[in-house]
Amino acid sequence: MTLRRRFPRLALLLALLCLPPALRAQLHPLAVPGGVARLELGPDTAARPQLWLGDQPVTVLARQGRWQALVGIPLDTPAGTLILRQGPRPDQGSPLALRVEPRQYPVQNLRLKNKGQVELSPENEARVAREHEEIARLKRHWRDTPYVDTDFVRPAAGRLSGRFGVRRFFNGQPRAPHSGLDIAAARGTPVRTVSGGQVLAVADYFFNGHSVFIDHGQGLISLYCHLDGIDVHPGQWLEKGAPIGTVGSTGRSTGPHLHWTMVLNGTNVDPALFLHQSAGTSLDTRP
Ligand SMILES: [Zn+2]
Known part of the structure; x- marks a missing residue:
């Protein structure tokens, strides 16, 4: 009898142990520049509240009986108080204060042999400006x-x-801080979508190379860059973990790797925060 009573628990434990670590990933909020803050907005019995950071709508999800906002905090936000607006329009509604803690990011110096990718020609300057807008x-x-x-x-x-x-310098010249997380892997390594969603765009950019944008809903967007091959097309719906292409070194890249960017309310946030539990030793980027 004891065996039978114990068995369901044992089965559950075994099932949990058999899950690949990646399936146990969980968002680890951190209210710092470049982080993701979780904000309580009250019980989810009322209609979903609308929240704005500047003119960008903010993700609001039902979680354990309550509405919770996930706020992407821009990397250039000073430590202190960040004001959001709750209401039907960005320029109205009641202010909501979010405390932002300081975070120091490291400095990195990179040398690129191809000077054409550091000092751009006027044509490439124009191309980069167009792509930046897009x-x-x-x-x-x-x-x-x-x-x-x-x-x-x-x-x-x-x-x-x-x-x-990371605040980067290419051949001694300051550039924008690193907008994502790099994973070094052999050319041809499969790249998968981190969550379910719809392919928003597929592009070939000067800096990012072959790139795929995936829209996961409510302003949560993932971007995969420097891909060798791309196996998806815009508008396509994908299940979590579906293959989208392969690791490459297209665009401005020093070797085969995946550059992975996460976006919330239009701002880049640290992708490592979404991998906290699944990171293992090689991807654990907690400071
Ligand atoms: Zn990168």
Whole structure:
């Protein structure tokens, strides 16, 4: 009798142990520049509240009987108080204060042999400016959906080779901080979507190379860059973990790796926060 009573628990334990680590990924909120803050907005018996950071809508999800906002905090936000607005429009509604803690990001110096990728020709300057606009527009994309799955799978197997937020210098010249997380892997390594969603765009950019944007709903967007091959097309719906292409070194890249960016309310946030539980030793980027 004891065996039979014990068996369901044992079966559950075995099932949990057999889950690949990637399936146990969980968002680990951190209210710092480049982080993701979780904000309580009251019981979910009322209609879903609308929240804004500037003119960008903010993700609001039902969680354990309450509405919770997931706020992407821009990397250039000073530590202190960040004001959001709750209401039907961004320029109205009641202010909601969010405390932002300081976070220091490291500095990295990179040498690129191809000077053409550091000092751009006028044609390439123009191309980069166009692409910059397009990328910013895609990152602001909003698709309303009641549910967003933030328990991610790893987009690729491999070694962490670059953290989010690192202040970079190419051949001594300052550049924008690192907008994502780099995973070094052999060319051809499969790249998978971290969560279910719809392919928002497929592009070939000067810096990012072959790139795929995936819209997971409510402003949560993932971006995969420097891909060798791409196996998806815009508009296509994908299940979590579905293959989207392969690791490559297209665009401005020093070797085969996946550059993975996560976007919330139009702002880049640290992808490592979504992999906290699944990270293992090679992807654990907690400071
Ligand atoms: Zn990168």
